[in-house]
Structures are given as C-alpha cells and as structure tokens.
Amino acid sequence: MPVVGMVGGGQLARMTQQAAIALGVRLRVLAENPADSAATVCADVRIGTHTSLEDLRAFAEGCDVVTWDHEHVPGEHIRALEAEGVVCLPGSAALLHAQDKLVMRERLSALGAPCPDFAAVHTVDDVTRFAEKHGWPVVVKAVRGGYDGKGVWIVRAPEEAAEVVASGTALMVEECVDFRRELAALVARSPHGQGAAYPVVETVQQDGICVEVVAPAEGLSEDTAAEAQRLALQIADQLGVVGLLAVELFETEDGVIVNELAMRPHNSGHWTTDGSPTSQFEQHLRAVLDLPLGDTGTHSPWTVMGNLLGGDDPDLYPRYEHCMAHDPGLKIHFYGKEVRPGRKIGHVNVMGDDLPRLRARAEHASLYLRDPGLVYPEEGK
DSSP: OOEEEEEOOSHHHHHHHHHHHHHTOEEEEEESSTTSTTTTTOSEEEEOOTTOHHHHHHHHTTOSEEEESSSOSOHHHHHHHHHTTOOBSSOHHHHHHHHOHHHHHHHHHHHTOOOOOEEEESSHHHHHHHHHHHOSOEEEEESSSOOTTTTEEEEOSHHHHHHHHTTOOOEEEEEOOOOSEEEEEEEEEOTTOOEEEOOOEEEEEETTEEEEEEESOTTOOHHHHHHHHHHHHHHHHHHTOOEEEEEEEEEETTEEEEEEEEOSOOGGGTTHHHHSSSOHHHHHHHHHTTOOOOOOOOSSSEEEEEEEEOOSOOOOHHHHHHHHHHOTTOEEEEOOOOOOTTOEEEEEEEEESOHHHHHHHHHHHHHHHHOGGGTOTTTOO
C-alpha cells in the first residue's frame, strides 16, 4: 500500500491518520516534537523541521507522495524536492498562491475571479493613497505567514497604518468589503483532473478565529451556491491544485468575493468527519494518491461544527463526561493538545434537521468545555 508523507504534526495530520487507517494507507508524519498532536497517534513519525531541507529530504525518502499539514514549508525547499523527483502535492507552483497573498490576488484577478481591490504596500503613503480612493477603513495584511486573524489589521487612519508598516513585515492593502456573511467552498482535485465539491458552508468568526460552521449555509440560494462551487473548482483547475482547496468567501449583495485560499484540509471542513460520507481528510488522501474521489453528500439536512477553545482550567475530562451525558448525540473530537486560553483544542459536530437546536447544542458544548460558567453563570456547574 502507498506511503503518504504529511509535513507537519498538527491536528490536520492527526485527523488524516484516522482516514488513512480506514483506507489502508500508511501515513508518515514530520513533526517537530514527539508531543505534537499527530505524533502521539501516528505509528510512522519522523522528528524534524519543515524549514530544514535535509530533514525534508530524509523524510520524503520512501514516500509515494508528500503533502502538507500547513503552508509554511519554504517554496525553495519544495522546488528542490521536486527537482530530485519527489512527488509533492499540491506542488510548489500551486502552493505559492496559498503562501503569498499578493501573488494570489494578482493571479486570481488575472483569471477574472471576483476579488477585493488591492495594492502592494511599501510605505504609509501607499496605504493612504489606497484609502483616499476606496475610503477608510482599509484592511492591511501580511503577505506571508498570517493565520487565524494574525497578520490582519483593520486600519482607520494614516497613524494606524504607520504602526503596521513600521513592523517591517511585507504588506498589502485591500478594500474593506461590505459583506453579509462569510462562506467557504471546499473542493478536491486529483492529478488526472477529477473534481468534487462539498456543500458551501457558512463560517462564523470571532477575533479572527472560526468558532462555528453551518453546513450547508442557511438560506443560500441554489444559484449562489453553484456559483461558489464552480468558482472554487475553476480556481483549483487554473492553479493546478491537487488535493483539497478551501476557498474562503465573502457573500455580498452582488455575489461572492474570494477572501483567502488554503490548499489542505481546512477548519471549514471539519464537519465532514461526521456529516458526510467522505471526510475531507479521506478526500485529501484520495486526491493526492489519484484515487477516485468520494461522495461529498450529507448524512443529515444540517451539520453544525463548533470549535473548542481552551480556557483557564486544563482539566477537561469532567466537563467531557458532562457533555457526553448531557447530549449523547454529540461528536466530540479532541486534538491531544495542551490546553491554553484561546487555543483550538478540538471541535464538536452535531447533525439533524432542527438547525436552531443544533446551533444551540454545539454552542453549549463548546462553551461548557471551555468554562462551565459561560453556560451556567449562576450555578457554575
């Protein structure tokens, strides 16, 4: 059976291991620490860093394909592996568009994909000129390395722009889009060009972190959903993506606008583990191995995913027992991570036909596992 190497030992690799077991695929993980999320559950773990070409070379030896738990592997390292005959999927040419937001914006705009207006930033004057044309506030982003709200600043005046520019980070500026809500279109593409699209979902953000996903997005018209799926599949094809592609979108009065891209399993797809016949993790493995892609339908009319964020009390087990007893239909997934305030430590899925009730159940579990006082402020229990 084939060996798939996944660079990165986070929760995405951990959940990919579960899919690999059922497929009969051997997953090898490159983790920086034996205590990393995936390293504690995978049988084939290599310790090393994604920033070392030598570690990557040693890791890739014997793998049929190498893929990624995150987008932070240096592009020059991936190109070096490819030049030496290592099959890397998605490849360096595609992955660049998830690593460099300015390159992504330039390429998607050239392809005619709907994007916010944008510009490169070198000085405060660049931000000011852009804002004079588009109005304050504007969104200033780090070109590389941002995630979960990090590397994104809502800037309302030249003085605020000066603080960001002074950091020395490579930056770009975008118009502040007036949107109704945020959506995500998750698709997969295989080397021979087969594509598959999951239902378009709504994502709810707080402080730059996704806290809830509703699948499918409530009240989304069939035309807009089809438009978003077509757009995501076209982007995957035009960029040569192999594996999963998550296209984060803004829903506006005029349609959808592309916000970000991710070329790996994605937070917006965690609902698929329990809510779809083919989880996003299984689909990613199928795609990079050029296996036929799986069914992207749903088991229930609605699935709601709630992210579990850490609180001040690391002793989760009693609260875990409470949630299981309180709601036996919950599907709770922990990532094996040390609990820290605000850190993603897991997620919960609930499925059914009563969407308001499902959202309430997911929120109850998410809040109770973080701090019972958030759910029962008077009793504290």
